[in-house]
Amino acid sequence: MSTSEIATVLAWHDALAAGDLATLEQLSSDDIEVAGPDGAGQGHQALRQWAASAQVTAEIGRLYVHDGVVVAELAPAGAAATRAAAFRVVHDHVTAVFAHDSLEAALAATDLTEADRAD
Known part of the structure; x- marks a missing residue:
């Protein structure tokens, strides 16, 4: 597990949520x-x-990471259903982000499993 990859995704998500396009581009x-x-x-x-x-x-829920790929569970405030996003991180920069309708879909698309969960 790479703390750097997770930190990059968390900072990227925070910049997106804040509408901070300059930081989003830097990341x-x-x-x-x-x-x-x-x-x-x-x-x-x-x-x-x-x-x-x-x-x-x-809000970001569970995180999964393996070999530069990070899947983040996204739990909308007040909603029962969750979504997810899959990220590719290289040298502390997000090189790809793909939105998925569910955590299961994101994990299947990236071949990550519960064994890749970051706790």
Whole structure:
């Protein structure tokens, strides 16, 4: 487990939630890939557009990490259902983030398991 990868994802999520695009870009590679149910894009321009439309109200729950991949469970405030995001982190920069409808879907997409859970 890499504390650095988890710290990068937590800082990235905090910057997104705060609408701090400058920090979000600093924590992201120049060619970052962002994808979700509404489409995908690449680069800081796509990240800015995606972040501007994102309404982040979710708290991070369980975290899973293995070999540069971090899956974060996202628990929206007041909602029973959780979502998740899968991140690729290289040299303390997020190079990709993919939104998933569930934690199970994110784990399946990344081949992570309960054995990769960070406690």
